[in-house]
Amino acid sequence: MTATVNFTKPGTGDHRRGHSRRYVQRVELTLALPDQKPLASLGLNPDPLQQLAAAMASVRTEAGEQADVVIDLVPVRERRLARRRRRLLWQSKRRGPSAYGERLTGGLGGGGAWESVLAAWSGGTTSGGGRSERLPRMTDLRDGVGKFDPAAAGAVFAVQLLLRTEAAHPQAALARMNKLLAAFSATSGENYLKPRRPRTRWRITHFDRRFVTGEFAPWKRQWLTVPELGGFLKPPTVKCRASSVVRSGGLVPPAPSDLPVYTGQRDLVPLGAVTYPDGRERIGAARVRDLLFGLQLGKSGHGKTEAALVQCIAMAHSGYGTWFLDPHGEGWARAKPYLAHSQIAPRVWEINLAKSEPDQLVASWNPLSMEGRTLSDVQEIVRSVTEGIAAAQDWGDSAPRARTILARAAQALALLNLQAVQSDALEAQCTLFQLRTWLTDEDWREPLLRKLPQRVRDYWEKTFPKLASDAVPTVTYVMDRLDTSQSLQAFFGSPRSAYDIKQAMDTSRVVFVCPSGSESDALVSCLLIHDLHRAGLSRQDTARKDRRTFWAWGDELTALDASSKGFLAAIAEQLRKYEVRFIGMTQMALRLSAITRQSLLQNQSLLSTCAADYDEAAFVARRWNGHVSPETITELPKYHYVMSISLNGKPTQPFRVRGLPVEEIFAHYDNPAGVPELNQAIDTNLRRRPVAEILAQLEDLDTEILAHHTGRRSGPGAAGDPTTVID
Structure with missing residues (x-):
């Protein structure tokens, strides 16, 4: 049996054909001294492959150059090794006292040098009954057999080394x-490798035949042990930093x-390309x-x-409701052609705050809207609006008066909105701007207070x-900020709310929210997250089987968490x-708030990381109990992940995943021609209106x-002027 190890820096075929003549150098490395004398035992630091890899890296493949190192190994049988040891001992005896320090008496028959050697290796006694003889020293015996000493030799190989x-x-x-040759000079010790170049045509032909076919016919016998070969047979270590090493x-x-394995099943969530135990790559799934x-x-x-988009599109096509918070709008632009299908279009919602042209159609959301709600929902509406604004403004516990005023104002407007809805005046609902x-x-x-219960009026x-007086500006500062953006005025300024996350949950809508271009992204994100939480809790009144x-996916989780x-x-x-279900994406877990x-991390059933800084990588690696090192995470290629999931109720060990782009995994869904029809469907789904129309309505909303x-209209003299009374 022959084992072959190749180190190659190949030239490209096209470059090689471009040169009319090739010049070739051939060398066979052989032991310069008798093979019982060892080469240097190479350690791991520095890595013996460093110089060899550096030599390969200098080969200019673009110029048609090529370099190859072939090491052929044939295991030496133990019987041949034993005969070699006996031969070396015989040669040592013939050399006389200089080999051992004392002459070995007798012949190779009973009681001579050979029996003394056997006695030395078996405890120091002889089996003969004659006069005692002085035994050779153990160091002399080891000098005789050299590196083939049974106590240290281990496996021995016959070697053919061609360059x-x-x-x-x-x-x-x-x-x-x-x-x-310089790379192999590091092996020089008691012995060293000598280059032999074939000169004659026959020797060159013989060299090339061995090089191509693997025929084992070295120049002469050369046996090497594992310590001499190990440095070239192992993979490169971290100490080998040559650019030509593939990690x-x-x-x-x-x-x-x-x-x-994901092939489109409704009950599976695609993760990416995974190499299965049989060596084949398939799309793994949770x-x-x-x-x-x-x-x-x-x-x-x-x-x-990209990985989140793949999962979102898969779930949308499987009939699930989805909600994707995409701060920059890039994800929505990529996903749109893959959702432009007749069976999905009636479910798609797009909330894009980057659109603010007067004729641009946009959707609106009134967090204070009571349409479809009852009196018992007022407290949840008040809490959602108050907590969202307070969190975005980072009030915490330092602004109790502002929080109280905001909550009381939201309560009053929500109660007025409930009355408007009950009287079928949906367009007379208050918004955040009120x-x-x-x-x-x-x-x-003052006139509106008379429409509220006495317990509410008492506070005001x-x-x-x-x-x-300084508590009120703290609250109104938020609305002042909203008023600086036409896109936010259009989004929050309509009395009727087309965006309703509770409805989206119950009817499996496909929702993309893109707050990009807003001066108050934190406020928008806060209100959206609080509303998502409120809507989830509101499903308490829905039977479990009907839920x-x-x-939900949240990108830029660090900014989202801060707000x-x-x-x-x-x-x-x-x-x-x-x-x-919620999946968050962020660059730095350490920047998330502790809570x-x-x-x-406590509740996750999917933990995934691509390449990260060492501190972040170490943080994630600790969650996997040493199965993956931080260095492995820091060196992950682009679009490659290490992840663990919950599988059959148990967490898995981390494993590798290659990310698949949307266009690769869902090429059969790509329908750019259907995007115009999808836009029209979204207009219908969300009752989108022009920005100019919403802003015009907002201008007169207080009066309405x-x-x-x-029955009165606000304005100069409205409090007592009978001309303001409406019949």
Whole structure:
């Protein structure tokens, strides 16, 4: 049996054909001294392959150069090795006292040198009955057999070592060969490797035949032990930093043998390309019932958003409701052609705050809308609006007066909206912008107070006037910020709300929210996250069997967490039982708030990372109990991940996944021609209106609300001027 190890830096075929003549250097390396004398035993630091890899890296493949090192190994049988040892001992005896320090008496028959040697290797006694003889020293015996000492030799191999370089210029071929020889000079010890160049035509032909076919016919016998060969037979270590070394990427456990394969099944969530135990690459998947919450980490531009888009599109085509918070809008632009299908279009919603042209059709959301709600929902509406605005403004516990005023104002407007809905005046509902009017325009507020219950009026008539005047600007500052953006005025300025996340959950809508271009992204994201949490909890009144599974993805989780102030943690802790699944993506888990990070890690059933900084990589690696090193994570190629999932109710060990782009995995869904029809469907689904129309309605909304509830219109003299009374 022959084993062959090749080190090759090949030239490209096209370049080689472009040169009319090739110059070749051939060398066979053989032991210069008797083979019982050892070469140097090479350690791991420095890596013996460093010089060899550097020599290969210098080969210019673009110029048609090529370099090869072939090491052929044949195991030496133990019987041949034993005969070799006996032969070496016989030669040592013939050399006399200089071999051992004392002469060995007798012949190779009974009682002579050979029996003395056997006695020395078996405890120091002879089996003969004659006069005692002085035994040779053990060091002398080891000197005699050299590296073939039975106590240290281990496996022994017959070796054939061939070097070959090729170039378009003779000096280039010679230079490459000299670099290879320099790499092997590190083996010089008691023995060393001597280069032999075939000179005659017959020897050149013989060399080439051995090189091509693997025929084992070395120049002479040369046996090497594992310590002499090991440095060239192992893979490159981290100490070998030559550019020509292809890295394995570190040690990662294999994928579970029972990992599901995704082919479009409704109950599976695609993860990416995974190498299965049989060596074949397939699209691995997690089961819907196992995947509750997930965290995807790693550098920007390495595929986190792409992986989330693949999952979102897959779930949308499987009939699930989805919600994707895409701060920059890039994900929605990529996903759109893959959702432009007749069976999905009626379910698609697009909330894009980057659109603010007067004739641009946009959807609106009124967080204070009571359409489709009852009196019992008022407290949830008040809480969602108050917590969202307070979190976005980072009030915390330092602004109790502002929080109280905001909550009371939201309560009053929600109660007025309930009355408007009950009287079928849906267009007379208050929006967030009426919070400012309520707090700053006493002439507008006073008539409306008479429409509210006495317990609500008492606060505004007795407590509110006593509060310091500086508390009100703290609250109205938020609406002042919203007023600087036409896109936000259009989004929050309509009395009727087309965006309703509770409806989206119950009817399996496909929702993409893109707050890009907004001056108040934090506020928008806060309100959206709080509303998602509120809508999830509101499913308590829906029977468990009737709760449709709803998937939510949040990109740029660090910014989202900074504004949501704990509600991401609440989602991960509370919404599982209401069939709401959440997967977050962020570059740096260490920048998440402690409560959010702990909650997501505690409840996650998918933990994935692409390449990351060492500190982030070490943080993730600790979660996998040493199965993956931080260095492995830091060196992951682009669009490659290490992830663990929950499978059949148990967490798996981490395994490798190659990310698949949307166009590769869902090429059969790509329908760019259907995008115009999808846009029209979204217009219908969300009752989208032109920005200019919404802004015009917002200008007169205060007057319309006052007129509906009191029959009066605001303006100069409105409080007592009978001309303002509406019949």
